[in-house]
Amino acid sequence: MSSEGERSDAETTGGDPGRGDAGDGKFGRYGGQYVPEALMPAIGELTDAYERYVLGNEDGFMDEFRRRIREFGGRPTPLQRADRLSRRYDTEVYLKREDLLHGGAHKLNNALGQVLLAKYMGKERIIAETGAGQHGTATAMAAAHLDMPCEVYMGERDINRQRPNVFRMKINGSAVVPVTTGRGTLKEAISETMRDWATNVEDTHYVIGSVVGPHPFPRMVRDFQSVISEEARRQSLERIGRLPDSVIACAGGGSNTMGTFHNFVDDGGVDLLAVEAGGSSLAVDEAEGVAPNSASLSTGSEGVLHGARTKLLQDGDGQIVESHSVSSGLDYAGVGPELAHLVDEGRVTPVNVDDDTALEGFHRLSQEEGIIPALETAHAFGYLHEHHEELGEVTVVNVSGRGDKDLDTAIEETAQRDVPNAPDMSMFEGELR
Amino acid sequence: MSDGARSAVDAAFADEPAFVPYLAVGDPDYESSLAYVEALERGGADVIELGLPFSEPIAEGPTIQNAVVRALEAGMTPARFFEFVREVDVDVPLVCMTYYNLIYQFGSEAGPRPFVERAAEVGVSGFVVPDLPAEEAGPLRAACDEFGLDFVSIVAPTTDEQRLETLVDVSSGYIYVQARLGVTGASSSVSDRTAESLARLSGVDLPKAVGFGIASDEQAATVVEAGADGVIVGSALVEVVADGHETGEATGTTTDRLEAKARELKRGALEGYGRRTPTPEGTSD
Numbered sequence: 001m002s003s004e005g006e007r008s009d010a011e012t013t014g015g016d017p018g019r020g021d022a023g024d025g026k027f028g029r030y031g032g033q034y035v036p037e038a039l040m041p042a043i044g045e046l047t048d049a050y051e052r053y054v055l056g057n058e059d060g061f062m063d064e065f066r067r068r069i070r071e072f073g074g075r076p077t078p079l080q081r082a083d084r085l086s087r088r089y090d091t092e093v094y095l096k097r098e099d100l101l102h103g104g105a106h107k108l109n110n111a112l113g114q115v116l117l118a119k120y121m122g123k124e125r126i127i128a129e130t131g132a133g134q135h136g137t138a139t140a141m142a143a144a145h146l147d148m149p150c151e152v153y154m155g156e157r158d159i160n161r162q163r164p165n166v167f168r169m170k171i172n173g174s175a176v177v178p179v180t181t182g183r184g185t186l187k188e189a190i191s192e193t194m195r196d197w198a199t200n201v202e203d204t205h206y207v208i209g210s211v212v213g214p215h216p217f218p219r220m221v222r223d224f225q226s227v228i229s230e231e232a233r234r235q236s237l238e239r240i241g242r243l244p245d246s247v248i249a250c251a252g253g254g255s256n257t258m259g260t261f262h263n264f265v266d267d268g269g270v271d272l273l274a275v276e277a278g279g280s281s282l283a284v285d286e287a288e289g290v291a292p293n294s295a296s297l298s299t300g301s302e303g304v305l306h307g308a309r310t311k312l313l314q315d316g317d318g319q320i321v322e323s324h325s326v327s328s329g330l331d332y333a334g335v336g337p338e339l340a341h342l343v344d345e346g347r348v349t350p351v352n353v354d355d356d357t358a359l360e361g362f363h364r365l366s367q368e369e370g371i372i373p374a375l376e377t378a379h380a381f382g383y384l385h386e387h388h389e390e391l392g393e394v395t396v397v398n399v400s401g402r403g404d405k406d407l408d409t410a411i412e413e414t415a416q417r418d419v420p421n422a423p424d425m426s427m428f429e430g431e432l433r
Numbered sequence: 434m435s436d437g438a439r440s441a442v443d444a445a446f447a448d449e450p451a452f453v454p455y456l457a458v459g460d461p462d463y464e465s466s467l468a469y470v471e472a473l474e475r476g477g478a479d480v481i482e483l484g485l486p487f488s489e490p491i492a493e494g495p496t497i498q499n500a501v502v503r504a505l506e507a508g509m510t511p512a513r514f515f516e517f518v519r520e521v522d523v524d525v526p527l528v529c530m531t532y533y534n535l536i537y538q539f540g541s542e543a544g545p546r547p548f549v550e551r552a553a554e555v556g557v558s559g560f561v562v563p564d565l566p567a568e569e570a571g572p573l574r575a576a577c578d579e580f581g582l583d584f585v586s587i588v589a590p591t592t593d594e595q596r597l598e599t600l601v602d603v604s605s606g607y608i609y610v611q612a613r614l615g616v617t618g619a620s621s622s623v624s625d626r627t628a629e630s631l632a633r634l635s636g637v638d639l640p641k642a643v644g645f646g647i648a649s650d651e652q653a654a655t656v657v658e659a660g661a662d663g664v665i666v667g668s669a670l671v672e673v674v675a676d677g678h679e680t681g682e683a684t685g686t687t688t689d690r691l692e693a694k695a696r697e698l699k700r701g702a703l704e705g706y707g708r709r710t711p712t713p714e715g716t717s718d
Contacts, residue, residue, distance in 0.1 A: 034533055034564045036492045038589035038614055040596060181498060187489065194491045199615035201591060289488075302543065304534040304564070305489060317510050318538030319488040 020055020022047050025215020028344060030337035033214040035194070035307045042201045047216045049121045054113070054223060061120055065113055065224075072145055073102045073112060075227065079235035079396070084368040089388035094244070095371070096232045096398045098256065105374065105401030106228060106256045107138035111207055113224035115142040118205035125204040126150040129193040131158055131186030131252070132329030132376065133165025134401055135209030140174035142207075150174040153193045155184035158328050164405050186253075186332045187320065190306050210253025211336030214307030218336050225259025232396055233263045245392025246271040249400065250379040251350070252294060252330035254339040256400035265347060271392070274339065275383040277325035277376075278352035286315050294323040296335045297343050297350035305333070311340040326355040326413050327375035327406070357382035359419045362403065362410055367421065374401035375410060441526045442480055442558050442583045442606035446640035450657045450706045451479035452699040453607075453642050455530060455667035457500035458483050458517050459509030461678040465687070466504075467521050469674060472688045474523040476695020480607075481523065482561060482665065485514045485531035492563035494618030496668040499675060511539050511548070518555040526558035528585060528606070533565045536573065549576035559583030559606045567599045574603050585609050588634065590626040597633060607640040607663065612647065612656070619648035619668040631660040650701025657705030664702050670694060 025031045033043060053061035069075050077100050082093040098106035115126055126148045130136030136152040143150035152169055156178045159166055169176050178184075179192045190212075197206040211218045211225070229247075236243055249260040251274035264270045279293030291313040293299070300311035303318055313321050313333040325331045342348040353361070361381030366372045373381065377400045384397055403410065414422050445451050454473045459466050473481055486501040486509050493501065518527060529552055533545075540547025552560075559582050565573060567586060577584045583606030588597065590613060601608070610631065613624035627643055634641050643656040644665030653664045673694055677687030 032569055033566060034569055035566065036563050036589070037566050037587045037596075037600070038591050038611060040566050040568075040589075041591045041593055181502075191489050191491045195494070195616045198492065201614060304532075304537055306491070307564075312534075314534070314538070316538070317512075318534040319505070320534075321488075 020051050022051050022055065022216050022219060025219070027218070027338040027341035029302070030308065030310050030340045031215055031218060032309050033307060034304045034309065035214045036198055038198045039201060042197070043214055043216070045121070049117060050216045050220045053117055053120050054220060059120065061116070065116055068116065069109060069112055069227070073108050074100065076231045077101055079232055079239060082369050085384070088368070089384070091388055091391060092240070092394040093384065094236070094240070094394065094396045095369070096228060096260065096396055098228060099371065099373065099377070099399045099402035103134070103138045103141055104404060105134040105138065106225060106259060107135045107209065107401070108141065109227055109259065110209065110221050110224040110255060111135060111138035112142040112145070114205065114207040115139065115146050115148055118207070119146055119148065121205065123203060123205040125200065126207055127153070127193055127196050127204055128207040129153045129186065129189040129209060131155070131189065131331060132327065132374070133158065133162040133169070133405060134329060134374070136174070136176070137165045137168045137172070139207050140169040140172035143174060144172045151177055151196070153177045153179050153189045153196070155179045155186060155189045157184035158186070158189070161328050161409055162405055185328065187323070194306070210255040211258045211338060212253045212306060212308060212310070212334055218308065218338055221255055222258040222262055222338060225255050226262035228256070228259040228398065229261060229263035232260065236396065240394060242394065243267055243270055244394040244396040245269070246273060246395045248273045248275060248380045248383060248395060249398040250275045250330065250376050251297060251335065251339065252277070252332050252376060253334070254336035256398055258336060258339055260398040261342070261348060265342070272348045273383065274343070274348050274350050275379045276350060276352040277327060277330040277358070277379055278354040279324045279326070280355055282352070284313065284315065284321055289315060289319060290322045290324065291333070292324045293352070294325045294330045294332055295352045296333060297339065298352050300335070308337045310337040311335055326358060326409065327379070329374065329376040330379065351383055353379050353382035353386065355413070356417055356419060357386065359410065359414055359417065360421055361385060363414070363419065363421045363423065371399060372403040373399055374403045375406045377401055378403070440558065440583050440606055442528065443640060445479040445526055446607060446642070446662045450661065450702040451640065451642065451663035452477050452695065452702050453480045453482060453663050453665040454478050454670050454695055454698070455482040455484060455665065456670060456674065457486055457497060457504050458514055459486065459504035459507055460500040460671070460674055461503045462507045463509070463513065463517065465684045467517065468684055468688045469691055470521050471523055472692040473670070473695050474525055476692040477699030478525055478695060479663070480526050480528060482528045482530045482667070483518065485511060485529055485535060487532035487535050490532065492616055494616040494668060496619065496671050496675065497617050500671045503678065511535055515551055515555045518557055527556065528559040528561055528583070529557045530561040533562050536562065545573040546576045546579070549573070549580050549582060553580035553582055557582065559585055561585045561587065561609055563587060567596070567603045570603050587611050588630060590614055590624070590630060601637050601639070604639060607642045608634060608637060609665065610634065610641050610643045610661065612643050612645040615645070617645055617668055619646060619672065627656055628659045635660070650697045650704070653698050653701030654705030654708065657702045658708045664698065666698050
């Protein structure tokens with residue numbers, strides 16, 4: 001291996017109280033800054049701002065962020081005991097209710113943090129990519145809240161799958177720019193947003209939506225999202241008097257996953273399970289350049305995409321293949337470099353469930369707990385259902401988002417499949433597009 | 434990095450301003466692409482940048498994105514690319530322009546070495562890799578040194594002095610001066626920032642080739658007059674290929690139009706050179 005793969009993982013936050021050290025952006029062999037030269041100065045500027053404002057709380061940035069995420073966002077979110085699921089599985093199941101965060105998903109933690117940071121940096125324009133539309137809506141809300149113009153790039157196919165979120169972004173005053181290249185999903189939206197950033201880098205901040213991309217994004221997004229595990233860990237100790245045996249979160253790019261795991265990583269007794277989208281099959285169709293799944297942690301291999309070295313769905317030549325999942329938010333061929341590293345280290349266990357099992361989880365949480373989860377989140381509950389006997393006495397599941405945006409998709413997809421706990425689908429007849 | 438000895442790529446800039454055209458290999462198909470690249474040499478190319486298509490070309494504008502899609506759909510792969518380089522009948526140095534993942538994945542061992550080794554075997558003279566900044570370029574630079582190939586760095590309008598030094602340190606062959614911010618693509622004017630970038634690079638002992646947005650003889654003349662040692666033209670040539678493909682034109686006709694376009698751009702570069710105010714020391718190289 002080349003020397004770059006042997007650099008150590010500088011993950012300490014330094015001794016200078018006024019200014020943290022963002023490290024070198026490597027997580028073991030993953031991470032880095034694989035971006036066009038035109039963006040390197042902006043990334044350097046962002047790293048500097050991250051160290052000063054986020055790690056160093058310069059000008060009270062973090063105080064303002066915490067105040068706003070509390071007052072505007074509604075933090076802390078509850079850790080709720082799932083009574084019926086606990087009875088069904090004969091184990092203690094707790095739900096970290098990120099679906100109750102303003103906007104209906106964990107995404108606001110990061111979007112608010114980054115839009116605020118852009119303001120501190122003197123940037124005048126916000127751009128973002130979005131897959132399911134959750135990050136786009138969170139960014140649009142944060143941009144309206146903080147009075148910043150915002151444009152969101154979204155794949156054309158996702159625009160059709162996630163119409164309610166498109167309307168929300170527009171109503172908040174953001175422009176939604178359709179991306180028509182490739183299959184028109186998250187991967188293409190990220191590429192197009194990077195192109196905009198390379199063009200307008202001097203006055204524009206790119207609010208990346210997950211723990212992906214070049215350094216410092218993976219660390220910075222994780223830091224903004226780690227409030228999930230900061231609260232969940234404290235709430236577990238207060239509420240249950242102990243740490244959970246297992247923590248489960250769904251994983252696409254990995255922002256809710258890293259946020260949910262981060263403060264548990266040093267608790268060796270807590271199993272961390274990242275549930276990926278198994279789609280319809282775990283195989284890769286090389287001839288078609290398609291993986292009918294989004295399980296890059298489970299089945300991917302090391303490569304370089306969108307600014308970072310990480311685990312990817314790719315063919316033997318290194319061409320990125322098209323991923324698939326019933327949930328737009330997990331539909332991505334890469335994953336955050338830190339998550340890839342934690343999987344290699346054996347600290348995080350990658351698992352996956354297929355589309356059918358995710359839909360089963362969707363209906364179960366809706367029927368038995370009165371919570372309609374996002375289809376992304378539903379993967380975590382699919383896994384809980386299949387593996388509850390292996391999870392120990394106390395399990396925390398992150399409810400990363402609510403499912404209002406997914407109702408059309410969930411009904412259509414359920415109607416086409418044999419989902420054992422599906423409601424009587426005849427009641428939706430005539431409603432299907 | 435070349436320790437005094439000039440590489441073939443560097444030497445191609447020595448006598449007069451160089452014309453450095455780009456085409457995506459395999460666009461719209463392998464056979465036509467061979468004819469098109471050969472036409473570029475007849476049109477006056479001094480170095481040719483051959484694009485190896487990658488599925489996520491984040492530095493490219495719509496023109497080259499579409500070319501990449503056409504080439505990939507027609508079956509272009511790294512292995513076919515190497516066959517192409519071996520087969521194409523041109524004498525000027527060939528520089529491979531692609532993205533790092535394809536270089537990294539090639540061959541049985543992870544890392545850039547097998548790709549560079551194979552590239553050297555088939556006759557590639559250097560690399561331009563838009564998603565590989567100097568900080569991550571160490572392993573590729575080392576492989577290039579091992580096999581005697583050039584690594585061409587891109588200098589952007591946003592590149593500051595400190596980074597400029599880092600970039601020049603890892604570069605050989607020529608410096609790719611990005612004329613404006615953004616992605617590749619033809620445009621109607623040449624940015625003022627080009628002259629600024631060239632001025633900042635005046636002390637660097639490598640040829641400076643300007644690219645991004647050059648589409649006409651007049652633009653080529655302007656950048657050479659401003660001090661460029663060469664002009665890089667991609668999208669304006671890819672557009673000729675795209676037009677030919679879309680209108681169902683015979684390959685021979687597109688080939689002739691490409692050659693004519695190349696001639697126009699080379700002529701522009703030479704005109705710009707003639708317009709320069711002579712300096713006591715002559716030109717920088």
